Amino acid sequence: MYSQTLSTLFSRFRVHQLRLLFTGAGVLTLFLLLGFVLGTISALSQLLTDERNVFGNDLIRVITNINSISSSVRLRATNAEYLWKHAAQGDEADLATLQRAGLVRFDGLGQNTGLMLRLPSVRPDDGATIQHVIELVHGVQREGERRLDILTDSARVLWDPRIYFVTLSGSTVAIRPAPNLDAPAIAAAFKDRARLVRYFSAGLDDVVLWASERREGKRSIRWLPPDTGWLSGRDTFRASALAFDGSTPFGVVVGEYRTSLLTEGLAGRSLTGFYTIVDARGEPIISTSSERPTVSTIAWALTILHTAPRNIAEAFERGAFTLASPLGDTGFTIIYTLPWRVMFHVVAGDMATSAAVAAIAVAILWIFVLFFHRKIMVPLFERSERVFDSENLSRTLIETAQVGLALIDASDHSTLLENAHMQALRAKLDERGKGLIGGALSQDAPTAFHQRREEKAETVDVELHLPTTDDGAIDVVAKLTPAHFQRRPVMVAAFSDVTAERQLARQLTVAKQAADSANAAKSVFFATISHEIRTPLNAILGHLELIERLPQSAPIAARLRTVTSSSRALLDILNDTLDFSKAEAGAMRFESSSFDVRAMIRDTVAMLMPLAQHKKLTLTETVDASIALRYIGDSTRLRQIVVNLVGNAIKFTDSGAVAISVQTSQSSAQGLDIVVTDTGIGIPTERQAKIFEAFGQADETIARRFGGTGLGLALCKRLVEAMGGTIAVTSEPDRGSIFTVTLPLATSADEMEVSTEPEVTDEELRGIHVLVAEDHEVNRELIRDQLHTLGYTCDLAEDGLVALRYFNERHYDIVLTDLGMPKLDGYALATCLRNQGANTPIIAITADVTATDTMRFQEVGISAILSKPMSLALIDAVVRRCLKKTMGPSAATGGAAHVSPVARPAHLKGMLAQQTEKSLRSAHDALERHDWDTFSAQIHSIKGAFKMLQLDEVAAVCRQIETQLAHDPISESEALTHALVHLGERVETALAQFDTATRL
Known part of the structure; x- marks a missing residue:
């Protein structure tokens, strides 16, 4: 019985659903068809609206013409009145010719020719009137010449038509421009005198009424009926105006225009319909199409516009949509005709599209209805049965899931359902742990429901550390998701035991801490090994340098040079390896202190000068005078970059020159550009990016030919980028390389005071007495020999206490101290000396300097630093600077205060010429577009290049241009152009001198 009732219920439900489905589809079909009809009507309405707008715009164009x-005719009449009033008597010869021959021609340029006719008349003009007309023609010719000069081509169409003047008697006519009397049609027209009289006397019959309108303050225009112009042979219409002498009319000015002028701008466009202009009689004047409106349409237009004056009239007349409007006071009417067939042709596309869309929509609708009936309604009851199976399956999945799942009432947090895994999890927990779960649900369940209402993430993650019954604890992650079950809010909670994962994470943390400790230990190892290796290397290199100064036999000298070269190579490898390891580990630290760039460059050049002299290379430095005295940054790392670049330049250059220049940055508002140029082996373009990679070199033979590890440039790149700068290279094989380092260094407000002390001679320096504190015996002996070689005397102390006692017993000009000594180290010694008021310069000797060390040097009063290994040139340069001596080291010690003449190898000329030509071209382009920043940068680049090669004439011209640019570059544009040309000439001269210098 129950199954039968259920079957009947399902049957009724099916019938009800089918009625709803198919009835709704029928209603939607009717709406779609209605939409198609309304769309078609709307398209037609929009078309008519568009046509009205187009007609209005075109009407404005015609009325404007x-x-x-x-205006043209009125202007001609006004001009005629002026010329008539001020004209003198005409030429007697022209008068005689006119009276004898009946015509006279007035020659002029182009269209500015004239012709006068004498026609038969009841009241012929007297001689005085004719002479006025003759002079009028001459005046019009003069005015015509002037007006043709100022009118545009488009204006001449309206302002320079064929114009004629006729006296009131009609017996005298002046025409401009003159017709071609040799043309057969014109000659025949001149023979028909009666036709001429009728043509030129048109409109003279109502002169009295016409004159009365002028007396009322108006100059009205008379529009003569269209006719075939006998002078042009084209369909024309005429506009005329009466000319007055005071208040008395003396003639009529008539302009003859082609009828196509009325529809100019209309016929060339793509029109839906067509325009027709008719006269007052209803005769068509011109049409934009071969079609014509019907006679009844023209009659309707003239009647409705005459009986009910209006701007625009419209009607649906005889299968066409018609618009009509009068054309001012001309008596003409413009009619626009749009046939119905054209209208439907225009909207046919839209109608077809709408019909197709409607048909497709109806088809889709019914296909969907049938599909819905077959695929949804029929299987609906089958799906109802499967719902129960699905619920049972869901329960099974919940029970077998490997996480604790529970369905919790959101209102009272009671558990509605839970699986076995959740029950097992609860069994592990003690009462306190169970309470923590309840507390988490109470706290986080409202948050989950709030996020759901806000349409954000619906799942809330909760992490819990729960005590267990065995006095342990487990880590649990709970995911709370809001839902509804049996019409009430519930929380689906998934609990996962993540104790093992958390233990693994803690082990990873411990491992990371151990790795950090190992990294710190490695840093300590690097610092220690650096000091321990540099100390014996310092002794080796120092003694080798001293031995080199002694007389040696040729074989021993060669072996000595080999040992020295190998020792320096070992030092370079050590330095690069240690620094690169620091950079790789992120342990590189940079200080920020004020330093003197000039002194740093000078000391670096002094240190490397022996290497350059050994290879017979010229090593020069150029520091732009415009740079600041001091900058803020890490001078030690900057020195390291410069030493690497200049050292590489010397190593890879066999002949020629190496130059380093420093100038203000051209690419940023502040900072420095450090440029190292050499004439060495060069680098192929495809290998230039490779050299900045670790262990990367220009080719595989570099290590064998020149040695090295390939770490120097990679380290330079890392240092430069860590300081916020860039490094780039420009090079050509066998011609040399240019390395450019750009660093954003800020200027320091702590400017150095320029010393005004007189220079000290080498003889005076030989009296300098030095106190040396060094615990290593070999190093003490080496430093003593180095100081004696430089001409200084010294006392040696094995630790800081002995040095402090010596200092208090004797006089010393300078103190050299190692930092790591027993009993009293170098820091403590410097502190003691400063505390007792000593102002003697203190120079620290160390193998490695960190940013922390630099700050400590400043705190204890250390004046300067000597980095191991120490060359004689470096010792002498630092000692001289600390003693505030302005004279640089001598040539023997690699001084850089005096710039030696630059060697100019011939192959360097090509690079210089090519780069200079490019800079001049860029400067010229920048000058034309007033790009002053680019212009200044190119001039500065040329100045730096030629100044480095000691071609001072070019540099002087560049300085003059920079001076002009500093004032008002816009007003100085012409002067800057001349100066740029002069600079090009100077460059050519300098390049010729370049050849001369090369031969010398």
């Missing part, structure tokens, strides 16, 4: 014609 008519107004322009009226």
